[in-house]
Amino acid sequence: MKKFLNSPQTMLDESFDGFVAAHSDIVIGGEERKFVRRRTLTPGKVGLVSGGGSGHEPLHAGFVGLGMLDAACPGQIFTSPTPDQMLAAVEAVDQGGGVVLIVKNYEGDVMNFEMAAEVSDGRCVTVLTDDDVAVESSTYSTGRRGVAGTLIVEKLVGAAAQAGMKRSELQALGQGVNRRTRSMGVALTSCTVPAAGKPNFELGDNEIEMGVGIHGEPGRRRVALASAHALVEEMVNAILVDLAPRRGSEAILFVNGFGGTPLIELYLLYHEAARIIDAAGLKPARSLVGSFVTSLDMAGASITVSLLDDGAARLWDAPVHTAALRWGV
């Protein structure tokens, strides 16, 4: 294992401190590093809190700021944060209008966010994301996994909260966005958890994991590496079959790298994906290309398609000022 670190035990704390220092204009770190929160909260706004295991950076801390999340709780690598962290974050950002929790559908996250919601005396409602079409259940999830589409839920709900939308409407919006959003990924290599020091799983020299999860958990099948065209076709078709969009619809097309794949390859995937969804009668009216929902150093990528109605396009375009996404500000 070759990584930049001092020790696996201190890695997350040091990275947390670096993040907070590099973006001190946007965020502050919570006590005991329980959460990252917006430096300046918008008075009266409904709070938005997310979180999950570390190793997916910039998700979620990189999405804290104006127009997106108010706080994010980082767990240990690939491990849910604790209810204690979530409760501290909720208390730090609730200004009377309550809090929406955005939770990726993994058993640990779901359980811990539920516990935090229970002890928060009705302050929290939850939006669960489960956009991954690859498998119906998996190593850490009952039902579909929440993956890169979570970014889109956080962006759209964040923009609506910034515009003053109430908590119950935000929850309904988030659930609607999640229903209109589908993703699928593929791994070219494993990722290596620092404390383990060796790859999470093994892939042969010419083998890939089609439908991989963002912790390296199994997807649909191991297959031989194929052309980018064939890989993208399989992923996008799986998404489109599931999403069943009306011809003429508009969508966000999001090509996401898993951490070890460079931009030159991600744009090539975008090129393939845009052609395929275009041929299916779907217009890629908004685009995002980059490594936003990662799996440590895994080489690989996912594709996300999120159907846009007029309101969603406006929310996507609304100003956002976070470490990882920024426009209009």
Place this chain on the structure above:
Amino acid sequence: MKKFLNSPQTMLDESFDGFVAAHSDIVIGGEERKFVRRRTLTPGKVGLVSGGGSGHEPLHAGFVGLGMLDAACPGQIFTSPTPDQMLAAVEAVDQGGGVVLIVKNYEGDVMNFEMAAEVSDGRCVTVLTDDDVAVESSTYSTGRRGVAGTLIVEKLVGAAAQAGMKRSELQALGQGVNRRTRSMGVALTSCTVPAAGKPNFELGDNEIEMGVGIHGEPGRRRVALASAHALVEEMVNAILVDLAPRRGSEAILFVNGFGGTPLIELYLLYHEAARIIDAAGLKPARSLVGSFVTSLDMAGASITVSLLDDGAARLWDAPVHTAALRWGV
């Protein structure tokens, strides 16, 4: 070699087309893919053109847009673009005020940009970047190499051009920024050029290349992997010895990933680097963390320190709207 591609021969064209399609609000592709240029030029502004071998994405095409470059010419991987491409880009963006060429100091780039400048009838002046302190000459360069600091030159000169500065002043500004900017990098792994199909160079399981160039060319020495603290200390000290900043100065601190290193590690490096430059009496008043000047899929990172005077801080903060850097718009 496991990469997302259809064939090494078509990879760059497909990636180019994907980039232009994903960012069609900002850029258009030049004829025969000779360059990427801003969709909307600012009337009367001095043109800014850069370029270089592909494999360093998002550099340079990702920096085309309002407040930064007007055009970028991509060469083959790690190979200079041709004078023909540069001339076409100059013609596409010159609006009568002439053009500033921003050129990384590699022999091929320098020679080809010089030829383009010669046949452009006095329309072009050049700013050469050579911010890498690792070695005094190298595989492809006589004198120091231009590396990640080039981003800072492009941002500051781009902001000044957007504000209406004349060509000769822009050249002087760019040369001044380059003099106040120093970088050094380290590789944990090699990169793999798709057409070659195998790693560019070999590193042992516990070996790193200290002072590596952005094409994988040799740095100062091969050493055993050390702690992040020790690696950053060596890089930052090399920079500070060379830069000799006055105590109390302000700087941009830029931690740049080479393509295969995830953000979690880059923020850890930032944490170390910020502490060291702070202890040296230098304030990291602006920060940038991410993979902006890459070497295909290489795992590794570089650190750049650029001294700020009042004018430079204002130029850094000025609005920019490109694929890879965006704020204030």
